[in-house]
Structures are given as structure tokens and as C-alpha cells.
Amino acid sequence: MPEIEHPTEELLLALFEEQLPAAEVEHLLAHLDSCQICEQRVSLIEPAFARYQRCRELIAPRLPKPPQPWGDIVAEMQKVERARRTVPMPGRKRGTVRPAWMGALAAAVLVGAILFWPHGSSELRADTLLLKARSASPRRSPNSRLRVRTPRFTFLRPAVLSDATSEVPEMDAIRAQFAAAHYDWSDPLSAGAYANWRAKIAHRTVEVSEDRGQSTIRTVADGGGIAEASLTLDASDLSPVSARFVFSPQDWVEIAKAPDASVEVRPLASAPADAPVTQPASSVEPSVAERELMTRLAIDRLGAGAGEPIDVDVEPDGRIVVTPYRLGELRESQLRANLQGVERVTVRSPEASERQEEAPASLAGADPAIDASNAIASRAHLLSQLAERFPPVTEAELSPAARKDLREMRVRHARALEGDIDTLARVLAQNRPLRLSASELPDGDPVPKALLESAVAVNRMVTSLYAEKAGEGSAWPRLGEELARLRYLAHQYSQEVQR
């Protein structure tokens, strides 16, 4: 068993007094996580921790108690099990009192209903989802609108068309296409229209996937006008959010919910697909999403990689607040310069008086493997943030130039991520043979969230192995497996964003 090297007192003190390089902090914290002796030493060296704990104890009796007795988790889990067969719809009557468990139960039951179906029964899951979505479908206001996008143009239309609704010529062409495919164009973003179309398809395959509170049913038809149709539902109330219809690789239609019109809705003039969605004439300034993207691009231009902790918060009033946590004065000035021209952005320096301490002399890590895995985790964080902040519907609202910038940023970091992973694999292999082989690779479309989870797992394994100098342990094969999974996901994602 290797002898454990405990950090010196000076180093432990420095951990909470100075800005150490990120790799060194990772190393020390990994050690503290596994060494009670050093954890005790920290308590003695840094009395503020003990003081903080005492304060927590003092206020504990005055914190509000849970208003109701804690629920019986076992009973509730059994309810969830039973609900797999009979799923109550969420929602409640106005004015009724809801026990604390009910919100949890409604959500969990719904999640359970969506997630619990046995693997391999996608048809059953799709039918059940559609059935529930149809019975839950809310009455839409006359001002409900849809955003329709095709390779040639984008326009807004009422959610439900009546005979009296006038249409632009382009819409006539699409309506004819949908009619030929036996899909109800008058109310296309509805579970009913989708279910009725599915019922007419003799030969089909279906997939149901869940991601970030949304469920997507994807049906691939063997024959008929629509080759593939996907309907995405909001898992909280099963309302349709968006749909995509593929007639051929070059011919597709995307439909998404758009903000309600405050006045009578008429279809707007068509515009090229590369142009932004038509906006009211008064709306000439960049949207919040566009300003957020400009902000993130400005940060990206710092060349700091994704490694620097810089928060970007969008306030409810549309103001954007950037908080750099570890930029030196020079680079913070550079950030401010980069942000010039982006409206309503504030750079927040919560501890401006500490600037003289910023900018550690070197960010070089204690070990190239830790450096590489840190870089991987950082990039995966960035890609995940981009995916979260700019989902397809938001992306579609960006200007062509902004969409191009967003794509280029994704491609750049996705490629760099692949390079970082190769670097890590090389560095690890120099120490010990590493078999990159995953017994089970993930199915379905790779998503940045899965990438992030895998990258964080790899980062933690590498940090633990190297920080503890315990690289000979059984963790090594697990690292090989996770790294293989990460490489697979990164490659898939890179291909996807370059498409």
C-alpha cells in the first residue's frame, strides 16, 4: 500500500487564503475528501470553518420546520408503481388545498408513467403518451400561434386554422403536402393530429426519448408522404412543444409553439429560412437570446477556454450579468472590451478589492493527466451550457449571423474536446496500458448532457487516481471504460454539430 503524502500546513492554509492553480486545488480537495486526518487539520488551521458550523447550529432551531409530517416514502413509491398502470393527469381544481405530497406525486407519477414502461415497448409508450396528451390538451386561445420553418422560409401562423383564415401562398403548398400525407394541417401541433396520422401508417418504427423535461415520439414511416415525424411534449403537462416532419432529406417542416399574438393573428409574409423569424416592426434590437450569445462569444474570445469560472446570468428584465471569478485585472479589462457593443450587459465584480490577488502565476497543473481531464470537463460544461441556453427553438429565433457564430463555437469546442480526449488517453497510456473499451455504449442521439456526465466522471476518476497515487487499483479499468464512452459521445456530438 503506498504511503500517503499529506499536504503541508502551509499548503492547506493556502487553499483557503490564496488562489492556487486549479489543478492544485483539485488535487488538495481530492485528498481532503479521502483523508480525515487532513480534514481535522483544516478545522484547526482555519477556525472560520468551525465558526461557520457554530452559526449553522445556532440558527437551526429557528429555521421553519416542515409544515407537514414527512410522508411515507415507501407508500408513495408503491403508489408510483400502481400508477404505472393508471396514470392520473396532473392538475387540480382551483381553490382546493393540495397536500405537500401531491405535487411530488403528480410529477413523479407522470415521470414514472413516461419512464417506467419496459424497454422494447416503445409503441406502447408512444400510444400511452399520445392518449394522455390528447385527454390533457388544453383549450387554446384564438391568439395561439405556431412558428413554421422549412428549408426555404419561416412564418408564423395561427395554431388552429379555420376556413376563414387567409393564408400566404407558401402555406398552401405545405398544406397540400400534409393533405397528401393524410396529416391534419389545420391543427398540426397537436397530439390528436399526430396520433391520427400514426394510426394510418401500416408499417412504422417508433422511438420515445426523454430529455430535460420533454418527451419526444419519433415515428419513421415505411411509405406515405411523411418519411419521419417527431412530436415533442412537455412532460409536466403533456402539451405539444414542437414537431418535425421530414418528407425527404431536403424537404422538411419544423413547427414550434410561438408567443401568443396580442392582436388578431394573420400569417406573416414569408421570409428565407436563413432569415430570422419575422418580428414586429418595432422590434429591431437584438433579442435577449442573441445578446446572451454575443456575451458568451465575447467570453469565448478571451481564449480562456471553458476553464475559467465565469457566470452568465440573464435577469428577468433581460439584463445580462457576467461574473468572472478568477480573471486577472488585465483579462477582466479585455473581457469588458470584448463586451463593448453588447447592450445591457454588466460585469459584476463581487470582490473588486481582491483584484490584486487575482491571476495565479501559472495555471499549469500538477500532472498532465489532471490538466487534460480538467480541460475535458470544462469543454463539456461549455457545450452543455450552450445546449441548455440555445435549444433548437431559441436557435431558430437567432439571426443568420448569430446562428453561424453559435454553430462555429459549438464545432470549435466539439473538435477541441475530441483532441483533449485523445491527449488524455495518450498521457494515461504512458503511465500504464489502458484499454479503451466500453462494454455498453449509449443508444440514441448523443446529447451534451450525457457528454457532461461522462466528462465529470472521467475527471473525478483521474483526479482521484492521480491525487492519491493509487493508479494501480481496480479503478483503472473503469476509467478506460468511461473514457471510451466519453470518446464515443464526443465523436458523435462532433459529427452532429458539423452536419
Added chain:
Amino acid sequence: MVPPVSDDLSPKATAQQRVAALYSAARDGVYRYLLALGLDAARAQEVTQDAFLRLYVALRDGAAIEDPKAWVYRVARNAGVDSLERIGRESPYSAAIADTIASLAKSPEQELIEKEWLEGFQDAMRSLSPQQRACLELRGQGLQYWQIAEVLQVRTSTVGEFLRRGIKQMKRWNECQK
């Protein structure tokens, strides 16, 4: 410091047993964490229970969850932050600190020292970012650094930075008082 929750759950234990064991051990911590985030008691309790049920659903679905405790905190945090955005209210946590300070106002010498600490604590809680506050609270609950990173979805080194700033803030205030 509150000891970390034991993970000695039998591999053969059913998902229900695993969740029930964790629920019993960690629900108060999750609830308190949500209070510290700024949720009111009713919502904090609802979100806490919801997070454990979601864990059950995920485990039953075969999800590979390496650390269920960190997973529950993360899910609760995400739901809690969503609630905060909608509610936008002041934290009952701040009220508890203020109440505690008021209750110590006419107390013996030892309590006066603690009152000063609490005032530093109150000041730090006001001036720290939500993430820094979250780091301190989670660490106070005994979560390991990597678990906190998992809950907040940041790097471990960022957790270290958040903690450093939080501690520094508290020390600075107490030094100002001397």
C-alpha cells in the same frame, strides 16, 4: 460537522429500500439546503419529497447513478432554483439568522461572541453569490467536495474557489468588528 450519509446499502437491496434508507438519512439535509437557497418551508418540503421520488423512478428505470445522495441534492437544487425564479421571495433562512441574533442580544458574554459571529455570518450570507452560499451550506452538511461539484455541476476547483471566498468574506467581517 454532520457525518456523510452511509452508502453501505446492500447491492441486492431493491430500489425502494435504497431510496427509503437515503430518504431517512438525508431528507432533513436536503430540506435545509433548500431553505438556504431561499425556498419557503412548504415548497422546500415538496421539492425534497419530489426529489426522492424522482430518484426512485430513475433507479427503477435502471439509471446508473453513482452517488444517489449528490443526485438528489442536484435534482432538488434544480427544482428549487426554478421555484425561486417563479416565486422571487426573500429567504426564511435570513429571517432565522435575524431572529437568532435578536434572541442573543441580552445574553451572557459567551453568547455575545457568538452574536458577533452570527452577524458576520449574516453579512456573508447577504454578500455571497448563491453558488458560494450553496457550497458553504453543503460543506456544512458534510458533503464531500466532489459531491458538491456534482450537485452544482461545476469543477471541484470551482467549489474550492467558492468556499475560499465564502470563508474569506466571513473572516473579513469579523476582523472589521475587532
